[in-house]
Amino acid sequence: MNTLPVMEIAAALKQARRVLVLTHIHPDGDALGSQLALGMVLRGLGKEVSLFGEAEVSHLYDFLPGANEITTELPDLDSFDCAVALDCGDAHRLGDNMTALLAIKPFLVLDHHAGHQEFGDQRWVDPHRASTGEMVYDLAVALEADISSEAAYCLYTAIVSDTGSFKYSSTTAETFRVARELVLKGVKPAEVAGKLFDNYSLARLRLFQRVLEGLSLHCNGRIAMISAPQRFFGETGAAPQDTEGFINYPRALTSVKVAAFLKEAEAGMVSVSLRSKGATYDVAKVAAMFGGGGHRNAAGFKRFNTTIEQLSGELLRALEPLVEKC
Amino acid sequence: MNTLPVMEIAAALKQARRVLVLTHIHPDGDALGSQLALGMVLRGLGKEVSLFGEAEVSHLYDFLPGANEITTELPDLDSFDCAVALDCGDAHRLGDNMTALLAIKPFLVLDHHAGHQEFGDQRWVDPHRASTGEMVYDLAVALEADISSEAAYCLYTAIVSDTGSFKYSSTTAETFRVARELVLKGVKPAEVAGKLFDNYSLARLRLFQRVLEGLSLHCNGRIAMISAPQRFFGETGAAPQDTEGFINYPRALTSVKVAAFLKEAEAGMVSVSLRSKGATYDVAKVAAMFGGGGHRNAAGFKRFNTTIEQLSGELLRALEPLVEKC
Incomplete structure (x- = not known):
């Protein structure tokens, strides 16, 4: 029996066939980077995956690979045999369709917010993690999945975004461990920093x-x-x-x-x-x-x-x- | 026989008794952090160490532990049986006392600048490294030396300073490897970032x-x-x-x-x-x-x-x- 939450989440995902990957409303870089990366990882494992978000991706994050694959139209929820909510500190942050979304079973939750309000069927919540992206990386490893260079780019963006480029007090040795792995998978730190920080309008x-x-x-x-x-x-x-x-x-x-x-x-x-x-x-x-x-x-x-x-x-x-x- | 430059530099330092640790004029965070950290590492190995700099440490970096131990008065150069220049791309950047300083034998050089102009007796120059601090960490490992939490703080400051907090294109997987090790030795990333970046005068x-x-x-x-x-x-x-x-x-x-x-x-x-x-x-x-x-x-x-x-x-x-x- 797997007792680590990450292994339980991985086990549930392995059994799923059609997965809906969700994040919170007004999604930031960690939310979107995690959502897109987990979508890629699960597709790599042969799952059918849909990504849903209430609103169009903000122009601040539309550089993320696959950003245009997040649909704003609610898919047929009966067709999914699993849902995952990422970076979502409480159920209300799922947005207007909260109740309908939560009806998907099993409903898995991956989050790093302190003061997380429990919801869903299975949870991996770790407030000591600096970003959900960091956790999705470890989930991908637990799934024994390939992490493509595009997925690595999304996860690295998630991490940099939620740590202010490794400046916030949430930054730990784990953060640097994952950042190193992602760079080894081809991420160019300056490229991501340029997209996130050199993006001022006049x-x-x-x-x-x-x-x-x-x-x-x-x-x-x-x-x-x-x-x-x-x-x-x-x-x-x-x-x-x-x-x-x-x-x-x-x-x-x-x-x-x-x-x-x-x-x-x-x-x-x-x-x-x-x-x-x-x-x-x-x-x-x-x-x-x-x-x-x-x-x-x-x-x-x-x-x-x-x-x-x-x-x-x-x-x-x-x-x-x-x-x-x- | 040791053939890696880092091992050769380590071997020369192991034989030395009194070491003068130097860096370039107008020193930045990488220069000062590397100089202070190597001083601590060598003292930990029982060496007598002096740190010399032409001018007072800038108020931007006087938070570094040991910053007040860098003397602006030229010590008796005959008393040293080894000198190390850190982060110094050419000999002229040693400042006004260049000729006298270079007379210390052996004169060791550790630098990461592209276009480094060779000087000194033994060199470890690696332009693929993001900072000299990153190299000093590996030198300390090669010396089998203890890296105190203060030395780790100086090296982390050096790295963050020379990579713009991991944003510049020089940032590699090696950079994150060393950052992780330093955090494991007790460095708090937010504390260093606060000192380096939250330090604006009105x-x-x-x-x-x-x-x-x-x-x-x-x-x-x-x-x-x-x-x-x-x-x-x-x-x-x-x-x-x-x-x-x-x-x-x-x-x-x-x-x-x-x-x-x-x-x-x-x-x-x-x-x-x-x-x-x-x-x-x-x-x-x-x-x-x-x-x-x-x-x-x-x-x-x-x-x-x-x-x-x-x-x-x-x-x-x-x-x-x-x-x-x-």
């Missing part, structure tokens, strides 16, 4: 510059705030999702312990991202005060019927007790 | 924002230019060396093939950095036209008695033939 750069211009520091430089009012999007031609990563810049200031980014994606709706450095400054607590959530060093919330001006004062008062010398 | 961020404001695109977005006139440094309080990494942002624009950064560090003196993407666009050729040099994708030159305005037009005309659709 509109995004203009928006970035406007946002930096408005940076303010508080509490002797310990708190940094930046914001993007709705008019910035109109004026620069950038889209609300183009702000991804902006908060890393105020956070990178030597003096800063806590950084906040207020974004007015729609009139009257402000979404707030909070980031902090180290174990001392718990921004999840502050996000919870505003009805949001997240982790100690990365959290957020949304508020309706407000403005950036109104919310920033209130937020600053909530952040001040976190840091010294205010 | 002045630097202000300068960055001013520089981005002036970005111009040419040839259907294929050429990007940014500049920092001398007054920007006065107005923001940033120093000329604070511009490190700025050119990566215009380079990261999807449409851009060639990026140029013109910096007026002193009145009338403009230094130009050029970056390009892929094998097609050779900026070293353009730099050579202006008396400079470098590599295909990263080159530069300096010009005196000029202004950014004067030079930018001339430079643009030299860059235009490189890219299509101008």
Whole structure:
């Protein structure tokens, strides 16, 4: 009997004939890279595989091989004898078709999120893993499957994407072990980094510059705030999702312990991202005060019927007790 | 007989009693991390070790353990029975004391620069290695030496520093092999990344924002230019060396093939950095036209008695033939 979760998932997949591979809504690089790679691995084992996602793949990730094979049209769910959900921290993140999807049996789950809410029939959940891509690699090894250079490319993208190129605290020796194996299978690290990071539109750069211009520091430089009012999007031609990563810049200031980014994606709706450095400054607590959530060093919330001006004062008062010398 | 260069270097070090460990002038993270780590490794083997550098360690790297042990005062060179130069592509990069230093016998050389100009008595030069830190790790293994957590931290910093956190094309499976070993010795990747990358001064961020404001695109977005006139440094309080990494942002624009950064560090003196993407666009050729040099994708030159305005037009005309659709 196999007792390791990865072996149990592998055993269930070996028995399947038609597999539906799923990931979470608003999929990021780890979600899409893992979904595409597992699809390739299972096809290599002779399975019939479908990949489903609610929305078109974002232009940020459409460079991934096979990205156009993820269908947005719900396939005939009765035809599958197995489903796998990847990188999905709870069932609701399967999206609008959650109930119908969960009816596929067996429903397998592979995830690395801390605070994972259990669902499905069999699970391999490991919050110590830096990315789901890292886990899919080990699953492919457990399946004794070939990992093609294209599948390796997808998995490497997943890993780099979810670790900020090996910078986040989730990065472990296991992460480097898998990265090495994938490079040995032909992945060129600079090529993936170029696709993920050298992919700025001019509109995004203009928006970035406007946002930096408005940076303010508080509490002797310990708190940094930046914001993007709705008019910035109109004026620069950038889209609300183009702000991804902006908060890393105020956070990178030597003096800063806590950084906040207020974004007015729609009139009257402000979404707030909070980031902090180290174990001392718990921004999840502050996000919870505003009805949001997240982790100690990365959290957020949304508020309706407000403005950036109104919310920033209130937020600053909530952040001040976190840091010294205010 | 040992025939591998790493074994020969190890054998020479094993015989030495007093070793002087050197690196190149204007040392970067790879140079300093390698120098400090090799010092620790050799001390662990019972050697007397001195570390010498012409100038104080830059504030960018003074977080490295042992950084304050690099002396700027030239020690009594007669007292050494061995010297090692790390990450030094040619003898002139040893600095003003080159001739006196090279008189120490045996003089060992460990380097990874393409186009290395041979010097010293015994060499291990491998341009396929992503960093000298990666090589020092293998040297420590060849020496059967203990690698302390502090030495591991220095070597990991060297690797991350010289690969842009595993993004540059120099990154190989070997790089990930060594990174994994160092993490197993206790290095926390996020801690090193935080020291190397989350270390912006407010002045630097202000300068960055001013520089981005002036970005111009040419040839259907294929050429990007940014500049920092001398007054920007006065107005923001940033120093000329604070511009490190700025050119990566215009380079990261999807449409851009060639990026140029013109910096007026002193009145009338403009230094130009050029970056390009892929094998097609050779900026070293353009730099050579202006008396400079470098590599295909990263080159530069300096010009005196000029202004950014004067030079930018001339430079643009030299860059235009490189890219299509101008």
